[in-house]
Amino acid sequence: MQTNFTPEQLADPATARSNEILRSCVHCGFCTATCPTYKLLGDELDSPRGRIYLIKDMLENNRVPDGKTVAHIDRCLSCLSCMTTCPSGVHYMHLVDHAREYIERTYRRPFAERVLRWLLAKILPYPGRFRLALRGAGLARPLRRLMPDARLRAMLDMAPRAIPPVSPNDAPQVFPAQGPRRRRVALLIGCAQRALNTDINDATIRLLRRHGCEVVIPKGIGCCGALTHHMGRTGESHAMAAANIRAVVAEIDGGGLDAVVLNTSGCGTTVKDYGHMFRNDPLAGDAARVAALAKDVTEVMAELGLRDAGHAEPLRVGYHSACSLQHGQQVRAAPKELLAQAGFMVLEPRDSHICCGSAGTYNLMQPEISGQLKARKVETLEALEPQVISAGNIGCMMQIGSGTGVPVVHTVELLDWATGGPQPHGLAGAGAGG
Amino acid sequence: MSGIAMPQPDIRILERAPQIVASLQEALPLDTVIFDPEETRAYECDALTAYRCAPLAVVLPRSTEEVAAVMRVCADMGVPVVPRGAGTSLAGGALPTADCVVIGTARLRDVLEIDTDNRFIRVQTGVTNLSVSEMLEPHGFFYAPDPSSQLACTIAGNIAMNSGGAHCLKYGVTTNNLMGATVVLTTGEIVELGGPELGPSGLDLLGLLCGSEGQLGIVTEAVLRIVPRPEGARPVLIGFDGAEVAGECVARIIRSGVLPVAIEYMDEPCLRAVEDFAHAGYPDCAAVLIVEVEGSPDEIADQIARIRDIAAALDPVEFRESRNADDALAIWKGRKSAFGAMGRLGDYICLDGTVPVGQLPYTLRRIGELSKQHGLEVANVFHAGDGNMHPLILFNANEPGQLERAEAFGADILRLCVEVGGCLTGEHGVGVEKRDLMGAQYDAVDLAVQMEVKDVFDPAWLLNPAKVFPLEASAAHRLKVAE
Numbered sequence: 001m002q003t004n005f006t007p008e009q010l011a012d013p014a015t016a017r018s019n020e021i022l023r024s025c026v027h028c029g030f031c032t033a034t035c036p037t038y039k040l041l042g043d044e045l046d047s048p049r050g051r052i053y054l055i056k057d058m059l060e061n062n063r064v065p066d067g068k069t070v071a072h073i074d075r076c077l078s079c080l081s082c083m084t085t086c087p088s089g090v091h092y093m094h095l096v097d098h099a100r101e102y103i104e105r106t107y108r109r110p111f112a113e114r115v116l117r118w119l120l121a122k123i124l125p126y127p128g129r130f131r132l133a134l135r136g137a138g139l140a141r142p143l144r145r146l147m148p149d150a151r152l153r154a155m156l157d158m159a160p161r162a163i164p165p166v167s168p169n170d171a172p173q174v175f176p177a178q179g180p181r182r183r184r185v186a187l188l189i190g191c192a193q194r195a196l197n198t199d200i201n202d203a204t205i206r207l208l209r210r211h212g213c214e215v216v217i218p219k220g221i222g223c224c225g226a227l228t229h230h231m232g233r234t235g236e237s238h239a240m241a242a243a244n245i246r247a248v249v250a251e252i253d254g255g256g257l258d259a260v261v262l263n264t265s266g267c268g269t270t271v272k273d274y275g276h277m278f279r280n281d282p283l284a285g286d287a288a289r290v291a292a293l294a295k296d297v298t299e300v301m302a303e304l305g306l307r308d309a310g311h312a313e314p315l316r317v318g319y320h321s322a323c324s325l326q327h328g329q330q331v332r333a334a335p336k337e338l339l340a341q342a343g344f345m346v347l348e349p350r351d352s353h354i355c356c357g358s359a360g361t362y363n364l365m366q367p368e369i370s371g372q373l374k375a376r377k378v379e380t381l382e383a384l385e386p387q388v389i390s391a392g393n394i395g396c397m398m399q400i401g402s403g404t405g406v407p408v409v410h411t412v413e414l415l416d417w418a419t420g421g422p423q424p425h426g427l428a429g430a431g432a433g434g
Numbered sequence: 435m436s437g438i439a440m441p442q443p444d445i446r447i448l449e450r451a452p453q454i455v456a457s458l459q460e461a462l463p464l465d466t467v468i469f470d471p472e473e474t475r476a477y478e479c480d481a482l483t484a485y486r487c488a489p490l491a492v493v494l495p496r497s498t499e500e501v502a503a504v505m506r507v508c509a510d511m512g513v514p515v516v517p518r519g520a521g522t523s524l525a526g527g528a529l530p531t532a533d534c535v536v537i538g539t540a541r542l543r544d545v546l547e548i549d550t551d552n553r554f555i556r557v558q559t560g561v562t563n564l565s566v567s568e569m570l571e572p573h574g575f576f577y578a579p580d581p582s583s584q585l586a587c588t589i590a591g592n593i594a595m596n597s598g599g600a601h602c603l604k605y606g607v608t609t610n611n612l613m614g615a616t617v618v619l620t621t622g623e624i625v626e627l628g629g630p631e632l633g634p635s636g637l638d639l640l641g642l643l644c645g646s647e648g649q650l651g652i653v654t655e656a657v658l659r660i661v662p663r664p665e666g667a668r669p670v671l672i673g674f675d676g677a678e679v680a681g682e683c684v685a686r687i688i689r690s691g692v693l694p695v696a697i698e699y700m701d702e703p704c705l706r707a708v709e710d711f712a713h714a715g716y717p718d719c720a721a722v723l724i725v726e727v728e729g730s731p732d733e734i735a736d737q738i739a740r741i742r743d744i745a746a747a748l749d750p751v752e753f754r755e756s757r758n759a760d761d762a763l764a765i766w767k768g769r770k771s772a773f774g775a776m777g778r779l780g781d782y783i784c785l786d787g788t789v790p791v792g793q794l795p796y797t798l799r800r801i802g803e804l805s806k807q808h809g810l811e812v813a814n815v816f817h818a819g820d821g822n823m824h825p826l827i828l829f830n831a832n833e834p835g836q837l838e839r840a841e842a843f844g845a846d847i848l849r850l851c852v853e854v855g856g857c858l859t860g861e862h863g864v865g866v867e868k869r870d871l872m873g874a875q876y877d878a879v880d881l882a883v884q885m886e887v888k889d890v891f892d893p894a895w896l897l898n899p900a901k902v903f904p905l906e907a908s909a910a911h912r913l914k915v916a917e
Contacts, residue, residue, distance in 0.1 A: 001781070002484075002831035023832070024778065025777065026481070026773070026776070026777035026781070026782070027479065027480075027481050027483045028777070029480075029481055029520050029522040029586045030585055030771070030774055032520060032586050033562055033564070033585045034585075038540075042541035043540070044476055044521065044538070044540070045473055045476050049521075054472070054476060066472050068472055068473055069472055069473075072473075085585070086774065087708075087774030087775040088775060088776075088777030088778055089710070089711065
């Protein structure tokens with residue numbers, strides 16, 4: 001597609017990158033077909049091609065965006081389904097990230113929205129604060145009907161009723177491998193996930209150790225930066241990412257690392273993109289090293305190969321492919337193959353490429369669209385009559401879990417169970433016969 | 435912007451824009467009308483991005499009645515209407531004018547009836563082509579026309595352009611598979627043409643409508659013929675070290691009487707681009723044919739053997755049958771995304787000339803010569819079995835003057851197609867892209883008769899303005915109205 005940037009505009013590396021991306025788009029429209037918001041709303045402005053156009057116009061004219069433009073870009077889930085579909089290889093993720101940052105810098109949102117976004121950015125990435133907030137939500141629940149804003153109500157609804165105690169496993173330490181050491185890996189323990197669910201990291205550590213990994217919880221590790229990055233709050237996201245990069249590099253240069261393991265695929269997509277995020281920064285080299293080592297836990301397990309599986313009941317598993325995993329990281333086969341090898345009957349819902357509506361903070365910021373996507377996802381998953389639903393991302397687990405009675409667990413919990421770990425907590429109450 | 439002129443917008447309409455928008459808002463639900471310039475801009479072009487013009491407004495109706503309401507408002511106020519499917523046209527079929535209202539069909543996507551006993555499906559026309567076949571899959575049926583953009587393009591656009599696709603060699607194009615249509619006329623009147631029963635009596639108005647490029651009305655519902663899925667299907671890849679010999683192979687297959695479902699052609703520049711996306715393991719050579727046969731295992735084996743013999747006489751570089759369903763899927767994924775994937779190589783314009791199959795080798799050679807003459811690279815990817823060529827002319831849109839050169843080259847190729855006994859368009863339609871070349875194919879009388887047909891359906895010439903007919907030729911008809 002033709003673009004109209006001045007040489008001065010192109011001197012800015014972010015604009016230069018966006019120009020490169022826009023130039024590769026041929027406006028063929030294939031992306032519209034697999035975009036969840038276009039499927040729901042039927043307006044090209046709520047499709048990747050329309051958003052690309054809005055972004056192009058905004059950037060070319062150095063325009064302060066209007067409320068409508070911002071609304072259409074805000075409605076993007078960043079599910080990246082369009083990137084899987086795009087034949088021309090348009091890197092939509094980098095383009096929309098740039099647009100979000102540009103909007104954050106130039107556009108003044110209405111007061112309530114500013115407060116809301118500020119709160120999310122200051123709470124979610126910090127497990128301690130998030131725990132407190134979740135407790136607060138518990139207290140506020142009786143007041144739900146008095147809440148003026150659908151987004152506030154959505155937040156209350158998402159808050160789980162029980163919060164697990166802090167897991168000692170999430171403290172910086174080294175877990176030795178069981179048997180001969182095959183790999184030395186760092187586990188990025190996440191932020192919000194730790195507050196909502198400690199089983200996932202616990203299961204991941206057991207599973208990796210059982211398969212010969214020495215597992216390091218690096219000192220100084222925290223939020224990967226994804227949550228704030230997707231809000232366009234680049235300063236905050238890059239500061240968090242930089243801290244992680246330093247923490248991981250210290251381990252690489254210390255005891256050495258074969259992989260940086262992630263079990264929250266939303267974070268995985270961002271950590272794998274660190275090289276790009278820091279490409280014009282003194283940390284560029286280190287960021288690229290960390291990104292190159294980053295792997296989803298199922299990628300690592302596929303390399304290692306499942307050992308001695310078959311300890312679990314051969315349940316019908318409805319596998320939900322998180323967008324960040326299938327589109328963001330293009331990891332599709334590994335989780336399903338591992339579950340099948342572990343003895344489960346793996347079923348995939350219709351339209352498995354479509355987002356469940358969780359999408360980071362999307363379910364909190366856009367409750368209406370998110371709710372419709374959740375309903376569709378739950379319906380297609382339940383049609384499989386699964387005994388359990390598995391996913392590789394805490395956001396999806398919370399989202400789907402809030403809409404179905406079928407237990408929802410993380411893929412690693414099932415793999416851990418099948419290779420000798422405990423039955424996932426989520427299954428215990430519901431009864432495996434679900 | 436480049437060589438193809440659009441008429442000046444009617445200032446009297448632009449001046450009344452607020453009243454027009456107000457009338458549309460009165461007639462339709464609020465979220466149906468888009469008029470903010472920041473928003474209408476996203477509708478300023480389709481997949482032919484060289485030509486762009488934001489419309490006065492865009493409406494996204496949800497029912498035939500809502501489309502009729504828009505048509506009435508536009509007819510009353512004398513506002514041109516540009517129908518739009520998914521905006522995947524490569525010929526600028528959905529290019530707006532500044533004084534027009536775009537009617538998008540994207541929200542008309544209900545499936546109304548599936549009748550496998552009588553072999554038809556009734557849909558709202560905003561459904562995508564591929565989703566029709568997906569919905570039929572559990573019933574063991576499919577909808578045959580399969581344009582390469584089938585993932586995104588709508589049945590509405592398919593009907594407007596009489597779209598084809600790879601599998602049309604055996605099953606025919608849209609017009610052969612369209613049984614009935616609900617049409618909204620420019621007056622807002624809703625008429626039914628044809629229907630599920632075979633053999634319409636009287637004038638074939640449905641045939642007239644299919645391929646009329648939005649000049650006669652807007653189709654909001656369609657009855658489509660559906661076909662049982664074949665027992666099996668298998669593509670083979672045949673690689674050649676020259677374009678002409680590949681073209682010769684196509685001509686010989688057709689002459690032999692074997693009827694594959696599809697014979698597709700991709701040349702080396704194109705193969706390079708699609709391999710990066712589809713990872714199908716295409717042969718590394720000058721030209722590749724994808725030949726798909728279908729039927730029972732015995733039928734498939736028999737047809738492949740005959741095709742193998744024909745190809746063998748021409749010394750192919752490679753002859754490879756797809757190994758399994760995934761392999762076949764990858765082969766087709768590459769072919770169907772070829773246009774998009776060409777974006778990896780640069781900007782392009784995509785042509786749509788059709789030639790008699792026997793003329794393929796000569797035409798391919800001449801295109802190669804023209805490419806040297808114009809100094810621009812060309813990639814060829816097309817439906818070889820029915821001679822429907824899609825040369826893609828590569829250029830740099832950000833370099834002034836290159837688009838004009840690419841267009842001049844394109845015009846030469848299309849004239850060549852007509853010269854060898856073919857025509858300007860196989861399936862993309864004339865749109866704005868080939869409008870001014872219509873004189874190369876039709877004489878003044880031919881064009882006059884076509885325009886008189888439009889006079890009957892659209893006496894005010896409000897529908898899809900400045901498309902299909904050369905502006906000069908249509909001036910008398912348009913001006914007559916303006917007076």
